[in-house]
Amino acid sequence: TLDRMQYGVQHSIPLSSSLKVLKYFNWTNSITYNERWHWSTIEHTYDNATGTLHTDTVRGFRPNRDVSFSSSLTTRIYGMFQFRRGPLKALRHVITPSLSFTYRPDFGSEKLGYWRQYTDNTGYVHRYSIFQQSLYGGPPDGRSGQLRLAVGNNLEVKVQNPFDTAAEVKKVTLLENLTFSGYYDFAKDSLNLSNLSVTGRTTLFRSLVLNYSGSFCPYVIDSIGNLHNKFLW
Numbered sequence: 001t002l003d004r005m006q007y008g009v010q011h012s013i014p015l016s017s018s019l020k021v022l023k024y025f026n027w028t029n030s031i032t033y034n035e036r037w038h039w040s041t042i043e044h045t046y047d048n049a050t051g052t053l054h055t056d057t058v059r060g061f062r063p064n065r066d067v068s069f070s071s072s073l074t075t076r077i078y079g080m081f082q083f084r085r086g087p088l089k090a091l092r093h094v095i096t097p098s099l100s101f102t103y104r105p106d107f108g109s110e111k112l113g114y115w116r117q118y119t120d121n122t123g124y125v126h127r128y129s130i131f132q133q134s135l136y137g138g139p140p141d142g143r144s145g146q147l148r149l150a151v152g153n154n155l156e157v158k159v160q161n162p163f164d165t166a167a168e169v170k171k172v173t174l175l176e177n178l179t180f181s182g183y184y185d186f187a188k189d190s191l192n193l194s195n196l197s198v199t200g201r202t203t204l205f206r207s208l209v210l211n212y213s214g215s216f217c218p219y220v221i222d223s224i225g226n227l228h229n230k231f232l233w
Helices: none
Strands: 008-021 025-047 052-074 077-082 088-104 115-119 125-129 144-159 170-185 196-204 208-216 219-221 227-231
Touching (some): 025 115
Antiparallel strands (some): 008 025, 077 088, 196 208
C-alpha cells in the first residue's frame, strides 16, 4: 500500500508589506517561500538500442524548495464627464493601472538536482523534473524576471427618464471590468514579450452576466504555428 500511495508535506510562507507612495500610489512588496517534502522521486533512463524510455521510482526522503519576489505599484484615476442636455447626465470612467515586477531564481540548475535530462536517438535533449509524479511537484525550471503592466477599466453612466424629469437619476454600469494586461520577461533570450490578454465582464438586463476574453500575439506565427522572433507590426 505504501508503494502505491502518494503522500507529502507542503509548506508555504508568504510575507508582504504595503505602503502609500506620493499619496496616490499603493506600493506592495512580497516574498513567498515554498518547501515540499516527498518520499519518492523518479529517474528516466533512455535505451538507445531499442528507443525505449524507462522510468524508475527512487525511494527515500527528498525535499525541494523555491522562493519568489514581487513588487507592485497601483493607483486609480477617476474621470467624470457631465452632459447638460438629453437623458444622459454623466459618464464616469475609472482607470486602474498596475505595474509589477516578479523575480524567481533558477531552481533548475544541475547542482540542485531537481531537474535532469536525457538524450534520445535523434539527439534531442529532454529535461524533466524528478518530482513530476509527486503529490506537490517541484520548482519550475529556469529563471524568471517579469515586468507586468495591467490596465483595468470601469465605465458607468447616469441617466434620467426623459418622460419624467422629476424621477431620480439612475446609475447604469456599462462595463464592470475591462482589463488589458501583458508582461516582458527579461530572463528569456528571445520572445520576451507575452501575449496581450483582454478580459471583461458586464451585466445585461440585471441578471445576465457576460464574461469575455481574448489573447493577441505580438509575434509572427508561421503556417504550422511556430513563433518567430519578429514583431507582427
